[in-house]
Amino acid sequence: MDRRRSHGRRTADGEAAGCDRDRGDLAGARTAWLPAHLEYERLGAAHDAFGDADGEINGTDAGLPDGVHDKDFVGFHRVEYGLWHGRSAGALKVPATALAKAVTALRDSWAQTRMNPAQLGLRAHEILENAVQFELTGRTDYGSGSNLATARANLDGTREVLSRLRPLLATRYPELPSLEGQLDRAQDTLDGFRRGGAWTPLDRLSRTRREDVDAVLGDLVERLASVATLFDPRRTV
CATH class of the missing domain: 1.20.1420.20 (M75 peptidase, HXXE motif)
Structure with missing residues (x-):
């Protein structure tokens, strides 16, 4: 980045x-x-x-x-x-x-400032885990109704992290194509709530649409937990 x-x-x-x-x-x-x-x-x-x-x-x-x-x-x-x-x-x-x-x-x-590259796998998971916990619950809405826009920005951040890890994921993570497909699905889902420069507020989603967003991002969080585990530093005695 x-x-x-x-x-x-x-x-x-x-x-x-x-x-x-x-x-x-x-x-x-x-x-x-x-x-x-x-x-x-x-x-x-x-x-x-x-x-x-x-x-x-x-x-x-x-x-x-x-x-x-x-x-x-x-x-x-x-x-x-x-x-x-x-x-x-x-x-x-x-x-x-x-x-x-x-x-x-x-x-x-x-x-x-120095970042620890060994933490990138964990960060790929935590970014969207936080989005589900805070953005999709509306806990960080102070009036703008922009939680879905923020979740979309978080998705961009996750993609950026994964782009740095991709050379290793390509050889060590057989589920990479499925993960990338789910990232595309999540992007399409979230982009569907944007009309020009305006985003649909979370509290205006129908129950079905709310469940769709929760499901697609929840699935991604589970997949990214495997990525975090894959890059977890292993210590040997």
Whole structure:
């Protein structure tokens, strides 16, 4: 992954959202919020290497005493909550500025960050496992209704990890063609919920469609558990 380029795009998108907010154009800020957030979500393979920055950029209100009103609720989801719950541009200035600062700090420090390649198999599994746990349950929806878009970005992140592992998978994982077919099926399923730049909110899916999404991503998580096991470092005495 060219993470430096991805961080640059995300920063530019974040700055665009900030400019809209500063002009009082909250509709424009809402439009700019989703592309910026999805850029971050596509970097799922690297999130473990971000340390505390991940919480500052993409944390939730889980475990915070005052929930969405807690002073420690920050990042994309804090801005999302404000944008979709009638907060003024002035009220959003502090959290939006903090988000831009956190993203810029991560971008500037990334050249010195090292990832453990032995963890890639595990990350391929965890990215979509988290998508099923948090996105398909709506636990990370703070008003934008973009959980399905986020799950689609997570799928992109998983594909990126697998592309790095493919030379080894091709010789060690006979189920690779079936896995790739299921990835295509999941992509087609999720893309079916996008109309232009708008995504269907999770709570507007019919029960049948909700079950379809759960089934296709749940199956992928099970398949990717085998990939994680395959690349689990083995220690010998």
